[in-house]
Amino acid sequence: xxxxxxxxxxxxxxxxxxxxxxxxxxxAGSMLPADVYARFQRLRGHDVLYICATDEHGxxxxxxxxxxxxxxxxxxDEQHEIQKKAGEGFALSxxxxxxxxxxxxxxxxxxxxxxLEANGLIxxxxxxxxxxxxxxxxxxxxxxxxxxxxxxxEKARGDQCDNCGRLLDPVDLIDPYSAVSxxxxxxxxxxxxxxxxxxxxxxxxxxxxxxSEDWPxxxxxxxxxxxxxxxxxxxxxxxxSWGVPVTSPDGSPREGFENKVFYxxxxxxxxxxxxxxxxxxxxxxxxEWRKWWRTDEGADDVEYIQFMGKDNVAFHTVSFxxxxxxxxxPWKLVDQLKAFNWVTWYGGKFSxxxxxxxxxxxxxxxxxxxxxxxxxxxxxxxxxxxxxxxxGFQASINSDLANVLGNFVxxxxxxCASKFDGKVPDAGQPDDAEAWIITELETRLPQxxxxxxxxxxxxxxxxxxxxxxxxxxxxTKAEPWVKYKSSVDDAxxxxxxxxxxxxxxxxxxxxIIPEAAKMILDAIGIPEKNRTMNAEGLGDVAGLIxxxxxxxxxxxxxxxFRKIEDDQVAEWSEAFGGEG
RNA sequence: GGUUCGGUAGCUCAGCUGGUUAGAGCGCACGACUCAUAAUCGUGAGGUCGGGAGUUCAAGUCUCCCCCGAACCA
Numbered sequence: 001x002x003x004x005x006x007x008x009x010x011x012x013x014x015x016x017x018x019x020x021x022x023x024x025x026x027x028a029g030s031m032l033p034a035d036v037y038a039r040f041q042r043l044r045g046h047d048v049l050y051i052c053a054t055d056e057h058g059x060x061x062x063x064x065x066x067x068x069x070x071x072x073x074x075x076x077d078e079q080h081e082i083q084k085k086a087g088e089g090f091a092l093s094x095x096x097x098x099x100x101x102x103x104x105x106x107x108x109x110x111x112x113x114x115x116l117e118a119n120g121l122i123x124x125x126x127x128x129x130x131x132x133x134x135x136x137x138x139x140x141x142x143x144x145x146x147x148x149x150x151x152x153x154e155k156a157r158g159d160q161c162d163n164c165g166r167l168l169d170p171v172d173l174i175d176p177y178s179a180v181s182x183x184x185x186x187x188x189x190x191x192x193x194x195x196x197x198x199x200x201x202x203x204x205x206x207x208x209x210x211x212s213e214d215w216p217x218x219x220x221x222x223x224x225x226x227x228x229x230x231x232x233x234x235x236x237x238x239x240x241s242w243g244v245p246v247t248s249p250d251g252s253p254r255e256g257f258e259n260k261v262f263y264x265x266x267x268x269x270x271x272x273x274x275x276x277x278x279x280x281x282x283x284x285x286x287x288e289w290r291k292w293w294r295t296d297e298g299a300d301d302v303e304y305i306q307f308m309g310k311d312n313v314a315f316h317t318v319s320f321x322x323x324x325x326x327x328x329x330p331w332k333l334v335d336q337l338k339a340f341n342w343v344t345w346y347g348g349k350f351s352x353x354x355x356x357x358x359x360x361x362x363x364x365x366x367x368x369x370x371x372x373x374x375x376x377x378x379x380x381x382x383x384x385x386x387x388x389x390x391x392g393f394q395a396s397i398n399s400d401l402a403n404v405l406g407n408f409v410x411x412x413x414x415x416c417a418s419k420f421d422g423k424v425p426d427a428g429q430p431d432d433a434e435a436w437i438i439t440e441l442e443t444r445l446p447q448x449x450x451x452x453x454x455x456x457x458x459x460x461x462x463x464x465x466x467x468x469x470x471x472x473x474x475x476t477k478a479e480p481w482v483k484y485k486s487s488v489d490d491a492x493x494x495x496x497x498x499x500x501x502x503x504x505x506x507x508x509x510x511x512i513i514p515e516a517a518k519m520i521l522d523a524i525g526i527p528e529k530n531r532t533m534n535a536e537g538l539g540d541v542a543g544l545i546x547x548x549x550x551x552x553x554x555x556x557x558x559x560x561f562r563k564i565e566d567d568q569v570a571e572w573s574e575a576f577g578g579e580g
Numbered sequence: 581g582g583u584u585c586g587g588u589a590g591c592u593c594a595g596c597u598g599g600u601u602a603g604a605g606c607g608c609a610c611g612a613c614u615c616a617u618a619a620u621c622g623u624g625a626g627g628u629c630g631g632g633a634g635u636u637c638a639a640g641u642c643u644c645c646c647c648c649g650a651a652c653c654a
Contacts, residue, residue: 217585218584218585221652222584222652225583225652226654228583229653229654232654234654265654310651310652311651313652314653314654315654318654319654341585341650341651344650347650379592379593383585383586383593384649384650384651385650385651386592387592389592392591392592392606395592395605395606395607396592396605398617399605399606400605400606402617403617403619403620404619404620406617406619407619408616408619408620409616410615410616410617411619412615412616413616414615414616418615419615458593462593462604465605466604466605472619472620473620473621475615475616476612476613476621476622479613479615480615481613481614482613482614484615495615559617562617563617
């Protein structure tokens with residue numbers, strides 16, 4: 001933190017794989033909470049950089065492109081745009097949404113490989129691998145299929161058997177054949193690959209993990225589990241054409257690796273840095289990324305927070321740190337991790353083929369992004385897996401958004417329009433009701449901020465809702481519609497305070513439901529510069545509830561949230577699955 | 581199989597280092613109000629905190645065993 005109190009916060013969310021639109025569970029487990037957090041910290045006045053990207057390399061992308069009958073590059077170009085659009089549709093406020101297939105990532109990945117090798121952490125090793133004579137190439141794990149040596153399933157993939165679930169080595173398959181051409185004309189040949197000697201880094205990584213005492217329990221225990229089992233050396237190259245080429249330090253193709261690329265898990269996390277460099281170029285400051293990633297060039301005061309699903313924890317706490325720390329260069333390491341469990345569909349898995357679950361693009365065809373954002377944050381899979389159900393979704397939206405927030409804004413703005421000419425009333429003095437709401441907010445607003453800082457998203461949503469609910473309670477106490485009959489001035493205080501509360505509710509709603517929040521703040525006419533959640537603003541509650549200029553004109557917004565009807569739930573359950 | 585995390589009101593969950601009558605939201609019942617998207621506000625019913633044993637002056641909160649669920653195992 002600088003002496004102005006302005007923090008520099010780097011936020012990344014796990015890179016979604018290029019292969020297809022993500023479902024709500026993927027959204028809820030990394031991109032969405034990262035966005036909510038980034039938005040909050042920006043509103044606090046901090047310097048936030050939120051980076052994400054598509055993870056494009058690897059066998060699944062090649063296979064999908066092949067199935068679609070297009071080149072991998074074309075396939076990724078198309079899929080990247082689709083995912084980018086889906087992200088925009090959900091109002092994900094990336095500063096940059098990059099691509100791991102970009103040149104920045106390639107250069108950085110090659111750089112890391114070179115320095116790691118210079119530090120003795122990468123070595124070439126010979127290994128046996130399946131070679132397809134008809135295809136004229138070595139076959140990476142998933143390109144080989146055959147009979148499982150354990151269960152005799154006939155279509156086991158080289159890396160894993162879909163029948164018995166065991167992990168396999170492709171050379172152990174019985175009657176192997178090429179998944180590319182179907183040719184059985186294959187043989188086991190010796191080839192060479194680069195291995196990352198993670199075992200050498202065991203103690204260093206353990207010391208780093210153990211020093212990171214404030215990591216959440218989920219992240220820490222997964223990391224320590226891996227370390228307890230011992231880090232294994234892993235091959236970081238594959239026989240593919242789609243990926244980061246393996247080069248010599250001078251940039252030329254490495255001898256014997258002309259037809260190989262780095263394995264996707266090695267280059268993907270480097271894209272956090274690569275995407276930041278892409279952003280840097282985009283804003284016309286090609287060296288700016290270094291201030292976020294090089295501790296010797298200004299990144300020493302950066303707070304770096306990673307958001308990810310639990311499946312990614314090992315890569316972020318062990319694998320990628322091996323790369324970063326092993327380079328012995330002053331790169332920024334993660335400070336805080338937030339790991340999520342899964343969102344399930346009625347307790348089961350999302351499945352495209354079985355019509356179970358809603359994917360990001362489909363969701364936006366049904367309802368505005370805010371509806372999904374609210375539900376997924378209020379029910380974030382933090383402590384354990386969380387089940388999405390239409391019934392829970394309906395209850396949450398109708399109660400929290402439509403009844404508590406939407407109706408509050410509606411009732412106070414409409415009443416103001418009908419009785420006070422749509423202008424913030426000037427008359428009247430605060431009394432007990434105003435004192436009550438001030439006390440209420442003086443305890444709740446700091447709690448809200450604390451929950452954000454702790455990244456407790458369910459609590460963030462619950463506290464946000466409680467603040468909105470306090471507005472309704474206030475109106476019951478102030479009852480301007482009753483006072484209006486005896487004293488218009490007494491009623492005026494309640495309306496004025498109510499309008500200011502509506503504005504405040506819009507402000508605190510911004511990180512979670514940005515679009516609806518904007519509608520509220522626009523309707524009340526809050527200038528952009530007054531929409532912050534900084535410490536000074538939230539600290540002066542008495543000022544907050546009388547902040548609008550007296551006489552200022554407001555206009556009731558349209559209905560903010562339409563309720564979800566029972567027949568819609570029935571229809572969507574039919575279309576997307578439901579009721580287990 | 582190993583490891584980890586869970587099992588608290590009908591539902592979804594909070595309950596930090598053990599300490600007054602175990603909490604919230606939804607749902608439900610009743611009442612109030614009428615500005616509002618039949619919204620809101622209040623009150624209440626409802627739990628032997630998965631089961632068993634133990635430690636302690638005191639356990640949802642610690643220990644052991646068992647049952648059930650979920651996840652991870654490169």
